[in-house]
Amino acid sequence: MKILLTGSTGYIGKRLIPALIEAGHEVICCVRDTNRFNPPESLKKSITVLKLDLLNKKSLDGIPEDIDGAYYLVHSMSSSSDYESLEETSAINFRNALEKTKVKHVVYLSGIVNESELSKHLTSRKNVEIELSKGNYNFTTLRAGIIIGSGSASFEIIRDLVEKLPIMVAPKWLNTRCQPIGITDVIAFLSKSMFNPKTFNQNFDIGGPDVLSYKNMLLGFGKVRNLKRKIITIPVMTPKLSSYWLYFVTSTSYKLASSLVSSMKVEVVCRDNRLDDILGVKPLNYENALKRAFSKIESNAILSSWKDAYSSSGLTFNISEFIRIPSFGCFKDSRMRAIPNRRNCIDKIWSIGGTTGWYYGNWLWRIRGFIDKLFGGVGLRRGRTNPSTINVGDSIDFWRVLYANKKEGRLLLFAEMKLPGEAWLEFKVVDGKLLQTATFRPLGLPGRLYWYTVLPFHGFIFNGMIRQITNHT
Numbered sequence: 001m002k003i004l005l006t007g008s009t010g011y012i013g014k015r016l017i018p019a020l021i022e023a024g025h026e027v028i029c030c031v032r033d034t035n036r037f038n039p040p041e042s043l044k045k046s047i048t049v050l051k052l053d054l055l056n057k058k059s060l061d062g063i064p065e066d067i068d069g070a071y072y073l074v075h076s077m078s079s080s081s082d083y084e085s086l087e088e089t090s091a092i093n094f095r096n097a098l099e100k101t102k103v104k105h106v107v108y109l110s111g112i113v114n115e116s117e118l119s120k121h122l123t124s125r126k127n128v129e130i131e132l133s134k135g136n137y138n139f140t141t142l143r144a145g146i147i148i149g150s151g152s153a154s155f156e157i158i159r160d161l162v163e164k165l166p167i168m169v170a171p172k173w174l175n176t177r178c179q180p181i182g183i184t185d186v187i188a189f190l191s192k193s194m195f196n197p198k199t200f201n202q203n204f205d206i207g208g209p210d211v212l213s214y215k216n217m218l219l220g221f222g223k224v225r226n227l228k229r230k231i232i233t234i235p236v237m238t239p240k241l242s243s244y245w246l247y248f249v250t251s252t253s254y255k256l257a258s259s260l261v262s263s264m265k266v267e268v269v270c271r272d273n274r275l276d277d278i279l280g281v282k283p284l285n286y287e288n289a290l291k292r293a294f295s296k297i298e299s300n301a302i303l304s305s306w307k308d309a310y311s312s313s314g315l316t317f318n319i320s321e322f323i324r325i326p327s328f329g330c331f332k333d334s335r336m337r338a339i340p341n342r343r344n345c346i347d348k349i350w351s352i353g354g355t356t357g358w359y360y361g362n363w364l365w366r367i368r369g370f371i372d373k374l375f376g377g378v379g380l381r382r383g384r385t386n387p388s389t390i391n392v393g394d395s396i397d398f399w400r401v402l403y404a405n406k407k408e409g410r411l412l413l414f415a416e417m418k419l420p421g422e423a424w425l426e427f428k429v430v431d432g433k434l435l436q437t438a439t440f441r442p443l444g445l446p447g448r449l450y451w452y453t454v455l456p457f458h459g460f461i462f463n464g465m466i467r468q469i470t471n472h473t
Contacts (some may be wrong), residue, residue, distance in 0.1 A: 002066060006030045007073030009037055011152060019191040021046045036393030054090035060097035067101050069194050072108040072132060084124040091131040098135055105138045107193050112143045112205050112268040140193050141203035145268035148289040149183025150296035160250035162221045168231045171242040174215040175233060178268045179207030182289030185281060192279040205270035208283040224290045248373060251381035323402045325424050325439050331451045333438040333458050337470045345434055346409050348469045349427045353396035354384035360464030372398055377418035421447035436466045
């Protein structure tokens with residue numbers, strides 16, 4: 001069968017592709033930016049890449065008429081304060097485009113919405129479901145709560161809180177109940193629902209066997225990691241203060257933190273588990289879902305991470321718009337140094353950031369990350385998805401990967417930190433030498449003042465960094 005997959009570069013989409021191909025389907029992967037889509041070579045023969053933007057009706061004309069099924073896995077939460085309107089428009093455009101095709105079944109992944117008073121985020125998800133259900137095709141909605149898996153936003157936020165805070169003074173919404181589900185079970189439900197007549201024109205809640213408060217989830221995480229933690233909940237923390245608390249302690253963006261806090265005040269518990277029996281899926285409990293996630297982390301087998309989505313920084317842009325580094329009106333810091341061993345040098349470049357750090361003056365990088373957080377930026381807490389591999393679109397601390405070619409020996413990063421301008425950092429191996437270039441395009445007088453303020457530190461940091469990268473040991 002031919003299946004249209006939206007959200008192909010997202011956390012769920014990247015993990016669903018191998019499952020669909022293994023089931024024998026041909027997958028048409030819809031992406032807004034083809035530069036960000038990097039599927040494994042083993043999957044490419046079963047994939048067709050289609051560039052489209054759900055907010056651009058004309059781009060949807062490229063959807064093939066002969067598709068059999070489609071997945072709707074996109075959302076705009078945290079990319080804009082007006083995401084409700086954007087999500088509704090995207091759903092309507094998608095539905096209208098599908099009505100020109102022969103599609104038989106559409107599956108939508110949403111959030112559990114079983115309370116009368118919903119958060120802005122869950123209300124938006126519900127509205128998308130209503131719009132998609134109006135199409136002339138069979139429609140199925142799967143509603144999930146907290147998704148637990150290596151690289152998921154929920155997992156990483158819980159991990160940040162538990163591993164960094166022995167004692168937590170937390171908002172009272174930590175007593176809200178939810179029903180977490182492992183990412184492997186989400187993928188199983190999604191893949192097995194497609195084309196199954198028993199799921200047609202219905203909605204189902206999906207979750208694991210455990211119903212827990214957020215507080216118990218944090219304590220359960222600590223137990224799995226052998227960490228003793230104490231949590232004190234207080235009633236006086238406002239939603240805004242709660243959002244700042246989550247933002248500063250974890251790697252989430254403020255917009256995402258605000259949306260999550262709003263949702264966490266609403267109980268998300270499954271109405272029933274009838275889909276388990278229909279599809280023959282037996283979900284993992286919370287403890288085993290955590291253990292499975294850590295087994296992936298320890299073996300460096302994380303397939304996707306929410307941090308690599310643009311929502312992790314609150315920015316939305318096409319990589320192609322920034323891959324050409326400007327020269328006019330820019331400041332540059334260029335350094336070149338001979339390398340005794342090309343392979344060793346490139347391996348060091350490909351390991352930069354995250355737990356490895358930036359090879360020199362890491363305390364200054366951490367200070368810059370803290371300052372970035374104070375001004376509403378992403379800081380350094382995002383780290384990186386994999387310690388040794390890099391793909392276009394990945395996040396590396398407060399940088400975004402624009403270009404990565406290990407064979408060529410070139411890595412180009414774009415800054416997502418808060419700046420009065422735009423910044424690039426490039427590493428390029430040429431003729432036995434490493435060329436390291438930092439480029440800054442200032443925005444007005446504040447940008448120029450910023451450059452000259454940090455200029456004394458550049459000589460210290462960038463000189464030390466290239467020296468350490470090019471050293472043989």
